[in-house]
Amino acid sequence: MTDALEADALWQDFHRVVNMTSAELMAWLRVRDADENTEPLPEEAGTPTGRHVVAILQKRRTDLTDDDLRVMRTVVDRVTRQVDLYEEPEVEEADETRRRHRLMDLGHDPLKASR
Numbered sequence: 337m338t339d340a341l342e343a344d345a346l347w348q349d350f351h352r353v354v355n356m357t358s359a360e361l362m363a364w365l366r367v368r369d370a371d372e373n374t375e376p377l378p379e380e381a382g383t384p385t386g387r388h389v390v391a392i393l394q395k396r397r398t399d400l401t402d403d404d405l406r407v408m409r410t411v412v413d414r415v416t417r418q419v420d421l422y423e424e425p426e427v428e429e430a431d432e433t434r435r436r437h438r439l440m441d442l443g444h445d446p447l448k449a450s451r
């Protein structure tokens with residue numbers, strides 16, 4: 337179990353790296369999984385982590401579960417690691433698009449200002 341201070345710090349870090357709203361992220365996950373013939377059900381769109389981020393964004397801090405805190409730590413670590421890794425200016429456009437999409441799957445759009 338995480339103590340209150342750790343949970344508060346994690347909440348702030350999570351909301352610093354997740355700069356998409358729950359509605360923006362859900363829309364992205366549906367678009368990401370759609371193809372020309374089908375579109376997934378909203379509750380089945382995206383990765384399990386992406387769907388969990390949507391659920392966390394819709395919660396109050398006091399309603400977080402241990403599983404939510406685990407996912408929040410994972411998202412903060414993954415976004416921070418990917419943003420730091422790709423700060424190099426010579427990333428090719430296709431690689432940059434894939435990186436942006438991976439980050440958006442976690443709720444971070446690198447082209448959008450932080451919330």
